[in-house]
Amino acid sequence: MADKEDPKKGKRSKGTSKEVCGYPLSIFFIVVNEFCERFSYYGMRAVLVLYFKYFLRWDDDLATSIYHTFVALCYLTPILGAIVADSWLGKFKTIIYLSIVYAIGQVAMAVSAIHDITDTDRDGTPDNMTFHVVLSMVGLLLIALGTGGIKPCVAAFGGDQFGDHQEKQRRTFFSVFYLCINGGSLLSTIITPILRAQNCGIYSKQKCYSLAFGVPAALMMVALVVFILGSGMYYKAKPQGNIMLDVCKCIGFAIKNRYRHRGNQYPKRKHWMDWAEEKYEKLLIAQIKMVLKVLFLYIPLPMFWTLFDQKGSRWTLQATTMNGDFGLLVIQPDQMQTVNPILILTLVPVMDSLIYPLIKKCGLNFTPLKRMTVGMILAALAFVCAAVVQLQIDKTLPVFPSASQVQLKLLNMGNKTVTVQLQDNEPAILAPAQVSDEYFVFDTDQITVLATAGSTTVHRGISFTKGKRQKLLLPLDLNKEWVQIDDLNSKPEEGNNAIRFVNGKNAEVNVSSAVANFGIIQPFHYSNYSLIKNGKVTFNLQSGSESCEYSRDFGFGSSFTFLIPNNLTFGQNCQEEITSAEDIKPNSVHMALQIPQYFFITAGEVMFSVTGLEFSYSQAPSNMKAVLQAGWLFTVAIGNFIVLIVAELAKLPKQWAEYVLFASLLVAVCIIFSIMAYFYTYIDPAEIEAQFKKVDDDDEDDKSKQQKAEIEMVKRDSVSSSEDDEKSK
Numbered sequence: 195m196a197d198k199e200d201p202k203k204g205k206r207s208k209g210t211s212k213e214v215c216g217y218p219l220s221i222f223f224i225v226v227n228e229f230c231e232r233f234s235y236y237g238m239r240a241v242l243v244l245y246f247k248y249f250l251r252w253d254d255d256l257a258t259s260i261y262h263t264f265v266a267l268c269y270l271t272p273i274l275g276a277i278v279a280d281s282w283l284g285k286f287k288t289i290i291y292l293s294i295v296y297a298i299g300q301v302a303m304a305v306s307a308i309h310d311i312t313d314t315d316r317d318g319t320p321d322n323m324t325f326h327v328v329l330s331m332v333g334l335l336l337i338a339l340g341t342g343g344i345k346p347c348v349a350a351f352g353g354d355q356f357g358d359h360q361e362k363q364r365r366t367f368f369s370v371f372y373l374c375i376n377g378g379s380l381l382s383t384i385i386t387p388i389l390r391a392q393n394c395g396i397y398s399k400q401k402c403y404s405l406a407f408g409v410p411a412a413l414m415m416v417a418l419v420v421f422i423l424g425s426g427m428y429y430k431a432k433p434q435g436n437i438m439l440d441v442c443k444c445i446g447f448a449i450k451n452r453y454r455h456r457g458n459q460y461p462k463r464k465h466w467m468d469w470a471e472e473k474y475e476k477l478l479i480a481q482i483k484m485v486l487k488v489l490f491l492y493i494p495l496p497m498f499w500t501l502f503d504q505k506g507s508r509w510t511l512q513a514t515t516m517n518g519d520f521g522l523l524v525i526q527p528d529q530m531q532t533v534n535p536i537l538i539l540t541l542v543p544v545m546d547s548l549i550y551p552l553i554k555k556c557g558l559n560f561t562p563l564k565r566m567t568v569g570m571i572l573a574a575l576a577f578v579c580a581a582v583v584q585l586q587i588d589k590t591l592p593v594f595p596s597a598s599q600v601q602l603k604l605l606n607m608g609n610k611t612v613t614v615q616l617q618d619n620e621p622a623i624l625a626p627a628q629v630s631d632e633y634f635v636f637d638t639d640q641i642t643v644l645a646t647a648g649s650t651t652v653h654r655g656i657s658f659t660k661g662k663r664q665k666l667l668l669p670l671d672l673n674k675e676w677v678q679i680d681d682l683n684s685k686p687e688e689g690n691n692a693i694r695f696v697n698g699k700n701a702e703v704n705v706s707s708a709v710a711n712f713g714i715i716q717p718f719h720y721s722n723y724s725l726i727k728n729g730k731v732t733f734n735l736q737s738g739s740e741s742c743e744y745s746r747d748f749g750f751g752s753s754f755t756f757l758i759p760n761n762l763t764f765g766q767n768c769q770e771e772i773t774s775a776e777d778i779k780p781n782s783v784h785m786a787l788q789i790p791q792y793f794f795i796t797a798g799e800v801m802f803s804v805t806g807l808e809f810s811y812s813q814a815p816s817n818m819k820a821v822l823q824a825g826w827l828f829t830v831a832i833g834n835f836i837v838l839i840v841a842e843l844a845k846l847p848k849q850w851a852e853y854v855l856f857a858s859l860l861v862a863v864c865i866i867f868s869i870m871a872y873f874y875t876y877i878d879p880a881e882i883e884a885q886f887k888k889v890d891d892d893d894e895d896d897k898s899k900q901q902k903a904e905i906e907m908v909k910r911d912s913v914s915s916s917e918d919d920e921k922s923k
């Protein structure tokens with residue numbers, strides 16, 4: 195395929211590349227490709243941790259570490275893709291080849307999730323787990339290489355399609371590009387969890403991870419086909435040799451040469467890179483200066499992503515302690531994350547067509563770097579909102595025992611009133627089948643108990659385990675064994691409710707429901723906890739030939755112990771007769787309160803990330819566009835690593851304090867960034883390169899012309915910041 199004419203010269207590319215409303219038609223194929231690719235990536239990511247946990251049977255820690263390592267890897271590999279594209283294959287071929295690698299990786303994931311492949315005994319579980327682990331790890335490596343490798347190329351390749359006269363359109367392209375990322379992300383994070391929840395299999399039906407990975411694999415193939423379909427219309431900039439090697443050598447030479455000429459007798463040079471002039475072309479030196487200036491500006495940026503990426507961890511955990519009942523819709527904690535792409539889809543058009551033009555009308559020059567600064571402040575504000583919400587939640591959370599405390603509830607299984615005195619406390623009076631309302635708190639593990647029922651009085655010293663919440667089951671006959679049972683010591687995970695039954699009857703009782711089976715409970719004994727989602731549940735209680743039903747509405751994150759009383763009659767229903775102990779209250783702070791923090795972080799993302807994407811393109815020299823995109827994505831990878839490190843190091847006792855810490859860190863980083871941004875001079879790389887090239891073309895020996903270009907460079911470097919603002923418009 196012949197390369198098309200350079201659009202930088204302001205002409206449209208020759209051949210079939212048409213324009214629609216001032217936009218090159220080829221852009222259509224690129225944005226559709228990005229949509230499908232992001233669907234594939236985010237869809238696979240949405241079910242990955244669950245696949246590790248429930249299919250590969252890894253524990254939480256291993257699953258989380260491998261997950262974050264994979265995500266970080268996906269944002270590290272762009273460097274590799276960018277080097278290959280800019281210096282060897284060109285962006286077009288790099289995208290094609292790495293998309294094939296990517297699709298193979300997705301297929302490997304889908305195959306690795308077919309349990310039937312190694313389920314020789316046909317019991318529904320894979321028998322050769324090594325096969326599944328190895329195949330899925332190979333798949334993930336290929337995906338990380340593919341997704342990361344093509345990411346900087348696709349964005350930069352899209353930017354390449356515009357001519358110099360189409361700057362406005364190019365800016366809109368980056369917004370539409372971001373919309374496609376989030377459209378794909380939104381759809382896939384809704385669809386793949388639904389696919390995963392289906393049952394499939396040949397020998398036995400299991401959760402369908404293969405379908406949840408298979409559909410993203412198919413979408414990646416669609417992405418590739420769409421991209422190839424547009425191939426006749428693209429402008430394809432030629433790779434310019436091993437540019438990265440030249441860059442490294444040039445920088446190395448400048449450092450060495452500077453060191454060799456370190457004495458006072460050598461005249462100073464304007465820039466340390468000018469020490470490479472003896473050996474390298476001035477154009478290359480000018481290009482390296484442009485890249486280094488932008489990369490230096492990137493140093494504070496990972497902090498934004500550190501906060502941003504906690505949506506999937508800290509904020510989701512926060513949501514598990516909240517009430518997700520929205521009336522018609524019940525939102526699960528991890529589903530709250532879809533608020534981010536939904537808001538992106540609304541905020542990007544609003545910003546582009548309303549807010550930015552309005553700011554411009556007010557005469558304010560909202561430069562890219564100013565936008566990014568405001569984006570950071572908004573992200574910090576989001577974390578202040580998260581801290582305020584956390585304070586509200588903390589007020590409603592149960593106080594669990596400290597390591598030196600014991601918390602104790604009493605439960606009367608008998609049919610007489612019992613008076614119980616614990617240590618020197620006021621005596622508690624418990625009617626038949628009654629549970630004490632609150633936990634008694636002790637700072638000792640040896641507690642003396644004096645219990646009286648009718649004419650029977652029993653005095654016992656009982657050992658408890660410090661740091662635990664327990665229940666003491668007082669039997670029908672106080673002289674018999676007193677059973678101690680452990681209550682939950684933390685909120686049930688993922689907004690589930692932890693339910694169990696205590697059988698106070700003198701006969702076995704079988705308790706079952708549509709969502710959980712408690713099995714046969716022995717007389718004066720208890721069942722294990724079962725986790726139940728929110729909503730109404732009807733329990734069926736059966737003892738011999740008698741049975742009855744008990745229904746109950748559950749919220750989010752509660753824990754109940756239900757007591758089957760000694761004198762249960764098994765009438766039509768046991769609704770009035772079952773006693774319940776609310777050990778952990780349901781979450782009462784509504785999940786809607788997280789919307790402001792999602793709004794601020796997403797508004798911040800639009801200002802920071804969409805602008806940063808475009809800024810990285812516009813400020814990069816022509817032969818290093820993809821490299822700077824990779825540099826931009828590298829800030830995402832570092833941000834993810836900081837999350838891992840800070841989460842380990844800063845173990846603050848209060849979650850709200852951690853949110854405030856992150857907000858303060860970002861504000862501090864934002865101040866540093868705004869100072870750096872103040873001194874940044876916006877450039878037009880094409881113009882600078884053209885001047886250097888013109889000098890070469892006109893007269894190789896005419897040094898004065900070359901000097902003109904250099905002077906232009908120097909002038910640019912010293913232009914005042916107010917002029918920069920003008921230019922950046």
Ligand SMILES: C[C@H](N)C(=O)N1CCC[C@H]1C(=O)O
Pocket residue numbers: 375376379534535538799803830
């Ligand atoms: C899903 C996010 N809103 C988003 O668009 N991104 C997060 C990291 C960068 C960007 C992406 O390219 O996926």
